[in-house]
């Protein structure tokens with residue numbers, strides 16, 4: 001079958017959860033055993049997400065192949081339970097640098113290079129090639145931003161052009177606001193947004209409607225009329241407690257059948273065992289019987305929850321798998337002194353990844369609190385580096401111990417820049433990135449008990465490491481190095497001599513899925529439950 005295309009876009013405002021809609025469609029096609037991949041288009045001119053601020057843009061997600069991509073990729077992988085590649089990430093930056101490269105090579109000699117047709121052809125040809133190379137039945141394209149934005153205008157034009165030659169279905173994700181005082185669902189913003197979309201030549205085949213409450217039938221009727229669609233193509237996507245419920249909600253509205261029909265594909269049976277596994281994980285995530293555990297996450301980007309979305313999801317997957325329900329206390333590292341009560345209340349503490357000096361001393365205080373009060377601790381990347389700094393300062397007595405990222409004059413640089421990073425001047429895509437092999441040392445460690453294998457693979461994103469010269473000082477005082485890189489050069493995990501305390505240089509949260517929770521998170525939540533009594 002030639003590749004068919006589904007375009008998910010927004011015509012009203014961003015932040016409505018297009019990523020979750022796209023992920024749910026990916027899951028549905030996968031449950032039917034179709035070959036499907038996502039493509040995400042982001043209009044910014046950065047080449048990739050790696051140089052962006054997570055405080056503004058949300059988490060930078062890392063793929064196996066070292067790509068630093070939008071956090072939506074985390075959602076795609078969590079739903080699909082499959083590893084994706086950087087081929088699925090198209091940014092304005094990548095498109096423009098490609099077109100200029102081609103122009104310099106002489107690919108357009110004698111022509112004036114224009115957005116239409118050169119840039120739009122580059123996009124449509126690329127999508128068709130991806131479909132062909134990967135043998136895809138379906139490609140689901142999520143268009144970042146909102147129709148009408150300058151940034152994605154040329155991309156939407158490319159989608160319109162694609163729809164002239166290929167089978168393309170458009171899904172518009174919109175918001176149906178409800179004014180409390182009137183108690184009525186308002187369709188006017190969507191009506192206006194639809195007009196704008198039709199002006200650029202795109203008529204949606206489905207409307208997915210976000211809102212606080214379920215779509216009322218009168219609202220549906222009205223929307224169907226204005227969108228020129230059968231009522232069945234107006235899909236409810238009102239707020240729910242669990243994002244992973246959306247594929248089943250779409251299926252209960254018959255959207256899978258309608259979509260396949262619109263794409264000109266005949267009915268096929270769903271893969272029963274796959275559906276069962278998915279449903280079992282979703283049930284565990286929504287179980288009301290799960291016992292509560294309180295986890296404190298101490299970071300510097302806590303005001304924007306999206307900055308730590310994979311950590312939050314990994315906690316939820318692992319807790320659900322062992323019958324627990326985590327409630328997260330987000331603690332601002334800079335204000336840690338005013339959060340001592342919450343630290344005391346917590347059944348476990350996490351310090352996640354991060355960059356830059358702000359909040360570092362607060363994170364170190366939280367780690368000390370965990371170590372001295374027997375609270376389970378999980379340190380992720382920066383959280384592991386600071387676990388080493390705290391141990392060096394307060395157990396080894398090296399009072400000025402630090403990472404050279406925060407104090408380049410320290411004599412006790414227990415964390416220092418990776419030798420391979422020293423000579424680099426360029427910042428984009430140059431960290432130690434992506435999946436690397438890791439060797440676990442010893443069988444009596446938390447990391448071995450978690451993975452039950454001497455060799456594992458996990459994703460990375462860092463420039464600093466535990467200083468190999470000071471490693472013996474830490475080990476002599478009892479800190480256990482329980483995993484190293486495949487070439488044995490780098491420390492990958494450290495553990496406290498007593499209690500549950502582990503730090504990983506890698507990011508286990510990036511590969512956690514409802515159907516495959518991250519083993520370190522599972523061990524951590526179990527330890528928290530024991531701590532909770």
Ligand code: GLN
Pocket residue numbers: 352353354355356380381382383405461462463464465
């Ligand atoms: N800033 C630290 C480094 O570059 C930690 C990075 C992270 O937590 N992802 O090594």
